Amino acid sequence: MESQPSQERNEQPTKEVPHVLVMKPPPLLTLFEDKFISTKFQLLKAWESTLPLHQFLTTHAGSVRAVLCSGASPITPHIIQLLPSLQLVVTASAGINHIDLNECRRLGIAVTNAAGVFSDDAADAAVGLLIDVLRKISSADRFVRHGLWPATGDYPLGSKLGDKRVGIVGLGSIGSAVAKRLEAFGCTVLYNSRKPKPWAPYPFYSNVHELAVDSDALIVCCGLTAETRHMINRQVMVALGKQGIIVNVARGAIIDEKEMVECLVHGEIGGAGLDVFENEPSVPKQLLELDNVVLSPHRAVFTPEGFMAACDLVVANLEAFFEDEPLLSPLIDE
Amino acid sequence: MDSQPFLAKTFPPLLVLRSPSVPPFFFFKSQLQAHFHLLDPLDSSEPTHSFLSRHAPSVLALLCVGATPISSETLSLLPSLKLVVASSAGFDHIDLQECRRRGITVTTAGQAFSEDVADFAVGLLIDVLRRMSAGDRYVRSGSWVTKGEYPLGAKLSGKRIGIVGLGRIGSEVAKRLVAFGCSIAYCSRKEKPLVPYAYHSTVDELAKKSDALILCSSLTKETHHMIDHGVMEALGKEGVIVNVGRGGLVDEKELVKFLVQGQIGGAGLDVYEDEPLVPQELFAMENVVLAPHASVYTPESSTALQELVIGNLKAFFSNEPLLSAAQLE
Numbered sequence: 001m002e003s004q005p006s007q008e009r010n011e012q013p014t015k016e017v018p019h020v021l022v023m024k025p026p027p028l029l030t031l032f033e034d035k036f037i038s039t040k041f042q043l044l045k046a047w048e049s050t051l052p053l054h055q056f057l058t059t060h061a062g063s064v065r066a067v068l069c070s071g072a073s074p075i076t077p078h079i080i081q082l083l084p085s086l087q088l089v090v091t092a093s094a095g096i097n098h099i100d101l102n103e104c105r106r107l108g109i110a111v112t113n114a115a116g117v118f119s120d121d122a123a124d125a126a127v128g129l130l131i132d133v134l135r136k137i138s139s140a141d142r143f144v145r146h147g148l149w150p151a152t153g154d155y156p157l158g159s160k161l162g163d164k165r166v167g168i169v170g171l172g173s174i175g176s177a178v179a180k181r182l183e184a185f186g187c188t189v190l191y192n193s194r195k196p197k198p199w200a201p202y203p204f205y206s207n208v209h210e211l212a213v214d215s216d217a218l219i220v221c222c223g224l225t226a227e228t229r230h231m232i233n234r235q236v237m238v239a240l241g242k243q244g245i246i247v248n249v250a251r252g253a254i255i256d257e258k259e260m261v262e263c264l265v266h267g268e269i270g271g272a273g274l275d276v277f278e279n280e281p282s283v284p285k286q287l288l289e290l291d292n293v294v295l296s297p298h299r300a301v302f303t304p305e306g307f308m309a310a311c312d313l314v315v316a317n318l319e320a321f322f323e324d325e326p327l328l329s330p331l332i333d334e
Numbered sequence: 335m336d337s338q339p340f341l342a343k344t345f346p347p348l349l350v351l352r353s354p355s356v357p358p359f360f361f362f363k364s365q366l367q368a369h370f371h372l373l374d375p376l377d378s379s380e381p382t383h384s385f386l387s388r389h390a391p392s393v394l395a396l397l398c399v400g401a402t403p404i405s406s407e408t409l410s411l412l413p414s415l416k417l418v419v420a421s422s423a424g425f426d427h428i429d430l431q432e433c434r435r436r437g438i439t440v441t442t443a444g445q446a447f448s449e450d451v452a453d454f455a456v457g458l459l460i461d462v463l464r465r466m467s468a469g470d471r472y473v474r475s476g477s478w479v480t481k482g483e484y485p486l487g488a489k490l491s492g493k494r495i496g497i498v499g500l501g502r503i504g505s506e507v508a509k510r511l512v513a514f515g516c517s518i519a520y521c522s523r524k525e526k527p528l529v530p531y532a533y534h535s536t537v538d539e540l541a542k543k544s545d546a547l548i549l550c551s552s553l554t555k556e557t558h559h560m561i562d563h564g565v566m567e568a569l570g571k572e573g574v575i576v577n578v579g580r581g582g583l584v585d586e587k588e589l590v591k592f593l594v595q596g597q598i599g600g601a602g603l604d605v606y607e608d609e610p611l612v613p614q615e616l617f618a619m620e621n622v623v624l625a626p627h628a629s630v631y632t633p634e635s636s637t638a639l640q641e642l643v644i645g646n647l648k649a650f651f652s653n654e655p656l657l658s659a660a661q662l663e
Contacts, residue, residue, distance in 0.1 A: 120489075120491035120514075120515060123514075125460070127514075128457065128461060131453060131454075131456065132457055132460075135453060135457055135628075135632075137457050137461055138461070140624070141625065142467075142471075143626060144612055144617075144625065144626050145624060149610040149612065150611065154359070155626045157359075157633055158631055160450055160453070160635070180513055183513065184509055184510045185449075185453060185510055280478075281479045283478070288476075295470050295474065296469045297473050297483070299465075299485075299487065300464055300466065300469070302486050303486055303489040305489045306489065
């Protein structure tokens with residue numbers, strides 16, 4: 001890293017403070033702009049320019065070493081090509097499917113995300129969705145709000161959590177937080193991951209189909225990649241079975257949504273708790289009619305505390321980078 | 335009239351008392367008929383009073399189905415009664431004082447429901463904090479497409495949970511919430527030794543130090559309207575109340591006022607003061623989750639209850655130790 005003479009830096013601070021490129025503002029930046037103010041860097045806001053992005057980058061971003069991206073401004077090989085000095089990609093999200101990791105790896109560009117700060121909240125939501133589907137909580141709430149309790153009297157039975165075998169798809173920071181919670185309910189935890197985790201005391205399944213065969217519920221906690229796209233397909237769902245429940249707090253595209261809708265409508269799986277969908281905010285119409293699904297508008301994993309912590313983590317990573325210190329949450333190649 | 339098999343007359347007689355409004359979940363007739371000769375006033379055209387008087391001499395055991403009231407008046411018609419088998423989680427509907435006075439043993443539902451009720455309580459808490467049912471309504475109504483993002487919910491991990499009544503259900507709730515990174519405190523009639531949670535002697539004290547109260551205690555004269563104006567004020571504007579105990583634990587009118595005025599953060603309710611009536615004001619609220627007294631409703635709880643009830647009765651009639659006799663203080 002080039003070192004700046006300290007005198008020069010003190011005389012003209014703003015000129016020397018390095019830029020962080022932002023092509024489109026991530027939701028967190030819009031919500032909490034003042035959390036991103038730092039003495040160690042300044043934001044280069046491409047969207048505020050009248051220039052088209054391509055031109056803006058070639059004109060202004062030649063010496064940019066760091067970029068703050070989001071789903072709305074993905075880091076593609078094309079973009080990377082326009083940023084010859086790029087060394088760091090920072091995202092405020094847990095998900096990284098909007099970043100071309102292969103290209104970054106090839107060029108030695110570091111990537112940081114915010115998975116850790118959302119893990120507890122995501123796990124709380126995942127377990128909440130599972131309980132809701134198994135014990136029909138939202139369905140019961142509809143029943144009461146529609147005035148059906150006095151009229152109909154009896155409410156249908158749900159299903160006990162504790163004797164369920166729950167398969168966690170992806171035992172990363174979110175998946176392991178889910179596992180810890182499920183153990184307290186007496187559930188048996190199983191998992192599938194790219195590779196077995198030496199620290200995990202749960203049975204490992206090398207593919208998600210076999211996991212589904214042995215599970216009563218699947219909780220999807222993995223990242224979206226080329227390998228995991230539509231990984232939860234019809235075969236997996238049929239293996240999960242007619243009483244089986246799917247919970248997804250990861251990315252909609254990990255599940256073949258069309259097939260899932262068919263399976264739900266035809267009773268080939270027992271129910272689903274979904275916080276994410278393939279084409280948000282569009283949700284398949286058939287799901288809106290079903291009583292055995294719980295639908296959440298990609299909100300379940302977000303809390304104000306989680307968002308604050310994500311902002312802090314983004315800033316901390318950027319500041320560490322510009323001070324030549326270790327990054328706080330770099331993606332590690334597994 | 336009698337639909338029982340011929341040999342049933344040699345089974346021990348069991349008086350069955352049940353209100354017609356009790357949900358079918360609590361009355362497993364065929365399983366009982368396999369072991370006992372059921373005496374059920376509802377199956378007879380005779381008025382209950384005279385039915386009881388006529389059968390009284392042979393009635394040693396009575397099954398109280400669900401929350402059917404067992405008053406001292408009813409008990410006074412049964413001079414030979416030695417055992418009342420309860421089949422619901424609470425027994426505030428049974429005159430326990432009279433049972434104690436008469437030396438009548440009461441058996442409880444033991445552990446049959448504890449886990450399922452605890453699971454439900456945790457589910458209600460997450461739902462209220464994270465607006466899950468409200469979010470679900472938002473999606474189903476098409477608002478996610480037309481109105482955009484739904485507001486953020488509140489974090490659960492790290493919250494201070496106050497458990498009101500650390501009995502079997504309360505303990506199971508505590509165990510679960512510890513795994514979510516919550517800190518647990520409780521209040522109870524007496525401090526429980528060997529319990530790793532902070533004890534508060536009054537519910538006001540507990541409320542002051544909590545972000546959410548989970549009501550798991552039984553309903554007695556002392557606990558009636560225990561959650562009153564003062565407690566709700568102490569809990570505060572962000573505070574959440576989850577009730578899987580009995581509606582009567584809460585001053586419901588006050589709770590509604592607090593919710594309507596935004597003086598409390600939210601509520602997850604499975605029980606109410608006058609079931610199945612639920613205060614209409616609650617129907618429009620986003621920070622409230624309403625359930626129809628369903629926290630025990632799983633087939634697993636049903637099976638566990640049947641086994642326990644029948645097990646207690648068989649033990650009684652064989653002069654063996656009962657499985658879940660209540661300590662009547």
